[in-house]
Amino acid sequence: xxTKKQTIGKIILSVILAIVSIAWLYPIFMILINSLxxxxxxxxxxxxxxxxVETFNGLKNFKEAIFAQGFASAFxxxxxxxxxxxxxxILCCSMCAWYITRVNxxxxxxxxxxxxxxxxxPFQMLMFTLSATxxxxxxxxxxxxxxIYLGFGAGLAVFxxxxxxxxxxxxxxxxxxxxxxxxxxxxxxxxxxxxxxxIISVSILEAMWLWNDYLLPYLVLDRKKYTTIPILIQYFKGxxxxxxxxxxxxxxxxxxLPIIILYLSMQKYIxxxxxxxxxxx
Amino acid sequence: MEKAxxxxxxxxxxxxxxxxxxxxxxxxxxxxxxSFCKFNTIKKAxxxxxxxxxYALTDESFYHAFAYTLAFAVVSVVLINVIAFIIAxxxxxxxxxxxxxxxxFFMPNLIGGIVLGYIWKVLLDCFLSIIGQPLLALNERxxxxxxxxxxxxxxxxxxxxxxxxxLQSxxxxxxxxxxxxxxxxxxxLLRVKIPNVMSSITICLxxxxxxxxxxxxxxxxxxxxEPAHKSEMLALNIYSTFYARSGAKWKGYGQAKxxxxxxxxxxxxxxxxxxxxxxxxxA
Numbered sequence: 234x235x236t237k238k239q240t241i242g243k244i245i246l247s248v249i250l251a252i253v254s255i256a257w258l259y260p261i262f263m264i265l266i267n268s269l270x271x272x273x274x275x276x277x278x279x280x281x282x283x284x285x286v287e288t289f290n291g292l293k294n295f296k297e298a299i300f301a302q303g304f305a306s307a308f309x310x311x312x313x314x315x316x317x318x319x320x321x322x323i324l325c326c327s328m329c330a331w332y333i334t335r336v337n338x339x340x341x342x343x344x345x346x347x348x349x350x351x352x353x354x355p356f357q358m359l360m361f362t363l364s365a366t367x368x369x370x371x372x373x374x375x376x377x378x379x380x381i382y383l384g385f386g387a388g389l390a391v392f393x394x395x396x397x398x399x400x401x402x403x404x405x406x407x408x409x410x411x412x413x414x415x416x417x418x419x420x421x422x423x424x425x426x427x428x429x430x431x432i433i434s435v436s437i438l439e440a441m442w443l444w445n446d447y448l449l450p451y452l453v454l455d456r457k458k459y460t461t462i463p464i465l466i467q468y469f470k471g472x473x474x475x476x477x478x479x480x481x482x483x484x485x486x487x488x489x490l491p492i493i494i495l496y497l498s499m500q501k502y503i504x505x506x507x508x509x510x511x512x513x514x
Numbered sequence: 515m516e517k518a519x520x521x522x523x524x525x526x527x528x529x530x531x532x533x534x535x536x537x538x539x540x541x542x543x544x545x546x547x548x549s550f551c552k553f554n555t556i557k558k559a560x561x562x563x564x565x566x567x568x569y570a571l572t573d574e575s576f577y578h579a580f581a582y583t584l585a586f587a588v589v590s591v592v593l594i595n596v597i598a599f600i601i602a603x604x605x606x607x608x609x610x611x612x613x614x615x616x617x618x619f620f621m622p623n624l625i626g627g628i629v630l631g632y633i634w635k636v637l638l639d640c641f642l643s644i645i646g647q648p649l650l651a652l653n654e655r656x657x658x659x660x661x662x663x664x665x666x667x668x669x670x671x672x673x674x675x676x677x678x679x680x681l682q683s684x685x686x687x688x689x690x691x692x693x694x695x696x697x698x699x700x701x702x703l704l705r706v707k708i709p710n711v712m713s714s715i716t717i718c719l720x721x722x723x724x725x726x727x728x729x730x731x732x733x734x735x736x737x738x739x740e741p742a743h744k745s746e747m748l749a750l751n752i753y754s755t756f757y758a759r760s761g762a763k764w765k766g767y768g769q770a771k772x773x774x775x776x777x778x779x780x781x782x783x784x785x786x787x788x789x790x791x792x793x794x795x796x797a
Binding site for chain 2: 264326360492496
């Protein structure tokens, strides 16, 4: 049914889109080619050139980044912080959201609106006092920083969970309770399974934030002992003159690749989660 | 049931609320108080009344940062939304492989601000040296352009996804009716498609606006405020007031600026709330 004109239009559109998406991917490609080059072949004027037989460096840059520049430990700390904070946020915030929606008291309302308010406040407002508080409570290690993240990240999670919780019929829970379930069991056996789609959305949003967060861990963690990936990359850049471009590029590639792989394998969930967060926030 | 649940508050709400008190409420209130103080450490804070605010509101670098942020926000909001909307239109036109394009365009959104900033710093520095311009650290105009390009790269995909969702939810009956009535493509776009995705447009406008205002990581990694604080946005200006200078007075100034910044962001959010509420009534 399509006319010839429409078909030609579509072909032109496809060509334009293809060109734009290649351009879109170019920065990542640029990182890849430079991570394989020798140090002397990565100057400000030769970033765009492909590695040649003479300048090809194999995986040396990756070895250097992992073993000598601290990428391995930074990756480990980032991982520990992201996973521990995520588990804590999902568990505690979903329970808190359930209480807030099911118990209709002044306390619930006040807590809810404070959570919503906290989503708006920029981090700069409390960066100094928060890092001082964390310091005093000895929360400045990758194993305890999750408590700070629970506090600071609670707003979005509670907000999204309460939004969904309101749509779960109370009758289900009442039936369970009449049959002798306590509130804790009711929550974990009745509500928690129903919450699954929201849990996935919240996890994706919070994980993206936790994994990429720079300023909070930079200010809170004991800097001499612990570095996360964003902090490591910022350090690299900060040390002008002595910066080793090759390992740096390898570092960036190793940071970006896991994210891309995860994204390609869970694309549907990630896009849905992000849209859910945007529409509600 | 409510009574039974109520008794369990130590299990359900206490952990989150306690962490919230440590991670938000206490630092927030203390931050408000400290904006009226001169301090280097919290214990040695000395009350100085409105002095910090007087400084913050007469500080030229703060005004420059405000103007810079505003200019950046306006330019990036317009560019990101226009391009994202055009791509969304193209991808809803039943083209082969539109899922692949969608995947590609969305991807940069998942990369963190510091890494993004660094990638573009390397790219742009190379580009600038080839065309014979000074590098980013010395180049105020390209610093701005670079930030805009970076933010477009990061956010167009995200906004595109929201616009696609909006466009796909339009009732096809409207589009068919427009076609039968002989509407041109442009008329269909202006009279049918755009009015029906107004709620997506509102959401995207405010998302890009607040993202632009709160921008920090990308600014730090791409230009770091160079040259001479000329490319500093509000968040980075506050940060450097706090940490880049020594002396007891600077932290107080920084905290006062942070409060002003916070109020600004809250005002934008309140306007957003009203705008979205209005839409809901109409819909």
